[in-house]
Amino acid sequence: MYTINNQDNKNVRNEGNKLKYLYIYNYSPHEQNLCEMEFRHIFHEDMQTKYYITNQDFDYSRSAYIRGKLNILYESACFDEIVNFIEQQNYCYYDFKVIYLKNEITHVPYQESIDKCKQIALPIAGSVNMHHPQTIFAITKIHEIWYFGIYQNDMNWNQHNDKPYSYSHSLALRDARAVVNIALGNDLSKTIVDPCCGVGTVVLEGLSMNAHIVGYDINKYVAYQARLNLEHYGYDPLLIQRCDMRTLKKTYDVCILDIPYGVYSPFTYQQQCELLEKTRDIAAELVLISHVPMQKELINIGYHMKDQAMIQKGSFQRYITHCL
Template identity: 30%
Template sequence: MNNLPATGDFIYTFAYNDEEKDLCHLEMRSLFGRQSDTKILKTDRDIHPSRSPFVKERIRVLMEGRTLDELCDKLRNVKMGESTFKVLFVKINDLAGPHKIEYDQKRKIERDLGMIIEGELDLHQPDVFFGLVPCEGSWHFGIYEKAEPVWLRHVKKPREYSTALSTRTARAVANIAVPDPEGKRAIDPCCGIGTVLVEALSMGIDIVGRDINPLVVTGSRENIAHFGLSGEVTIGPIEEVTGSYDATIIDMPYNLYTHATPEEQLDILMNARHFTTRLVVVTIESIDHMLKQADFSVVDRCIVRKGKFSREILVCE
C-alpha cells in the first residue's frame, strides 16, 4: 500500500441509549473538548476508539471531497500493492431527510469505490478496512477502526456489589477524570470493589486505590488480579492520603457496608482538596453546597439514570 498522507482529522461514531446520552456527552466534552448531538464527531484529537464505552468506530481521514465524484477522483491515486482491502460505508452519518442514502445505494457506492482503488478486494479478511462517511457537508475516506468493547470483559467480577457502578459508567468516569493520561497520576480513595480501578488500569491510566474497609480492599485487589492487571490498593481513611494527584475519582459511599453520613461526605471532600487538582464525584444526593465548602468549583456535570435510580457526576476543579 502506498503511503497516503493523513489529513490529521478523525471521525468517531457513537452508540448510546437515552439514559446514557448525558454521560456520553460529558465524556465527549472531556475527551474531545466538545460534544455532538448527531452521534458522529469530526475532530483532530487522536483517541483510541476502544477507550470510550460509547465510541462505535473511528475513521482516520486520508482524503475528503465536497462531492462523492471529487473524492472518487482522488481515490485513483490509491495503490494497495500487495495489501488487500475492503470499503465500508459507515452507517452513522449526518445525512438525513431527502439526502439520506438507503442500504442498496450504500452497497453500490462501496462497490464503485472498490473498483476505483488499484488493488485486490477481499470482502472477508482484508488487510485494510477503509471507511467512507459523509460528515459536515463533505465526503471523507480513510482507515476504518472498529472499537472493541473492552469494558464488557469486566462485567463479571469475582467480587461484586449491587450498588457498584456499571463497568460502562465506570469507564466513562475514568475518561472524564483523566482524558489525557500521559504523565498524570490519579487516585480513587473510596474505591470499593475496584470497578473504576479496573477500567482505568485497563486503559493504562496511572491510578491507585484506597478504602477504609479491609473487606472491600481485598475484593478490589482480587478483581484487579482477575483481569491480569496490576494496581496498588491500600487500606486506610482518606485523611491519611499522602502526595499529590492530578485527578481524584470519588464514588460517594452509600452501600450497606460503608454508608457515609453528610458529615463524613464533607470530610471526604475537604481532605480531597488537599491532594488533588481535579475531582470527579459520583453521588446520589445533591452535594453542591459541600463542594463549595471544600473550595471546589463545579465545571461540568451530568445525570446518569437507570430506571428510577439516578446518579449525578460532577467534574470539579
C-alpha cells in the same frame, strides 16, 4: 499524515500535515448527559451530533460511547473525485473490505451504498476478505460531503464485564470509563486516586487506558476482592490497598471519589462531609460521584464546580461532578 483543504468543492491531500478524523458516537438516551460531559473533557467543546470531525487524534478505544473512528483520506462533494483519488494512489491491500457507514444525518439508499462500495473497491489491488479483513475502508455521506478513509472499530473496553467480584450498586463499566476520561481529559500523565474504590471498577478501567491510578478501600474484605479483580486481568494487585482515606498522606493530580452512601453499612452525612474535606488535601482536582447533588457542600469547602452530569440506573441516580 496530511491535511484536507477545501478547494473548488473538493479536498486535496497535502503531505506533511495532519489527518482529519470522524468519530462516530453511540449511546442510550439515559447515557447522553454523561457522554456529552466526557466529550467536553476530551474535545473541549460542546457535542452537537453523534458524528464529530476534527484534527484531534484521540484513542477512540478509551471511550465506551465511540462506535468507531474513520481516518479520513479524502473528502469531496463529488463521489467520482474520490474514486479518481484512489486510482492515483495505486493502493494494494490484502484481506480488505469496503463498507458504508450509515448515519442519522444523511440517508443513502441501500442499493446505492452497495454500488458505491463496489466502486471504491475496484481500483484497490490485492484481495477482498469480507469476513476477516485486515483493513476496513469506509465511505459515508454527511450532508453534501462524501468521506473516504480507513475505519477502526476494535472495541475491547468491555473486557472487564466478567470480573470475579462485583456488586449490584457498582458503577457500570461504560460509566466508569467516562469518569476516568473526565478525570484525564487528554493528559495521560495525570496521577489519579480512587480512595473509596470498592471492588476496583474505576481502577480497572483506568489501568486499561494506561492511566496512573491507584485505589484504597477502608473495608479489608472489599479491598481484598478488588486486588483479586486486578490480578485476574494481569494488573499489579498491590495498586489497591486497604486504607481509610482520612489517613492518606500522599497527593495526586485527581481524586475520583464515589462517596459512600450507606448501602451495606451506616454512613452519615457528617462522615460524607469529612471525606469531601479530605479530598482537598490529597488532590487539586476532584471528580465526585454522589447519589444526591452536593453543590453546596463542595462550594463550602472551597471547590469551584466546572461540570456536572447525571446518570440513572433504574430508580437509582448518580451525579458526576467535576471540581477544581
